[in-house]
Amino acid sequence: SPAGASLCLQVALEVLHRSQSPACSRLCDALIGQLAPPSLSPAESALVWGLQDPQRSRLLEAAMAVVGPQRLRELFQQQLKGRLRGVAAHRVANHGLQRLLDHAPADVVGEVLSELGPALAEPLTQGHPGVLTALLGACRRHPGLQQEALRCLFQVGHAPSA
Numbered sequence: 001s002p003a004g005a006s007l008c009l010q011v012a013l014e015v016l017h018r019s020q021s022p023a024c025s026r027l028c029d030a031l032i033g034q035l036a037p038p039s040l041s042p043a044e045s046a047l048v049w050g051l052q053d054p055q056r057s058r059l060l061e062a063a064m065a066v067v068g069p070q071r072l073r074e075l076f077q078q079q080l081k082g083r084l085r086g087v088a089a090h091r092v093a094n095h096g097l098q099r100l101l102d103h104a105p106a107d108v109v110g111e112v113l114s115e116l117g118p119a120l121a122e123p124l125t126q127g128h129p130g131v132l133t134a135l136l137g138a139c140r141r142h143p144g145l146q147q148e149a150l151r152c153l154f155q156v157g158h159a160p161s162a
Contacts, residue, residue, distance in 0.1 A: 006055060010062040017066035028067040035060055047079035048087055051096035061099040069105040076108045084116045088123040088131045098134035106142040113145055117152035
């Protein structure tokens with residue numbers, strides 16, 4: 001079944017990652033290439049579409065957890081940048097954004113904070129506090145972003161309720 005295959009691939013990614021096998025990178029690239037190929041149109045993002053699909057998103061989240069900073073940076077720049085508000089507000093895709101933030105390098109977290117920070121109240125009003133928690137956790141790991149994160153957090157506290 002697709003759910004069984006997804007679980008097997010998720011476990012394979014985790015095992016390969018823990019064993020530090022070079023096959024992990026190849027499997028990640030193959031999964032991402034299959035589930036979220038680069039879009040020909042700048043208006044479209046196969047990654048966003050994949051993150052919105054409940055079954056594809058689990059595999060994409062597992063791949064993002066082990067793929068490494070450079071590949072996360074590429075995925076963000078090519079397919080997520082400029083689309084974060086929609087991803088953060090989506091009932092399924094917001095989990096993929098959380099996984100990205102759990103593993104993203106400082107420059108990606110900074111860009112997410114710049115794009116999503118002024119609109120952090122939106123995912124909260126949609127019932128997705130995990131986006132805020134993941135973003136603040138990422139900023140905690142990158143001290144240079146903490147002051148800006150606090151500023152955005154205080155703005156959320158003063159945002160008019162929807």
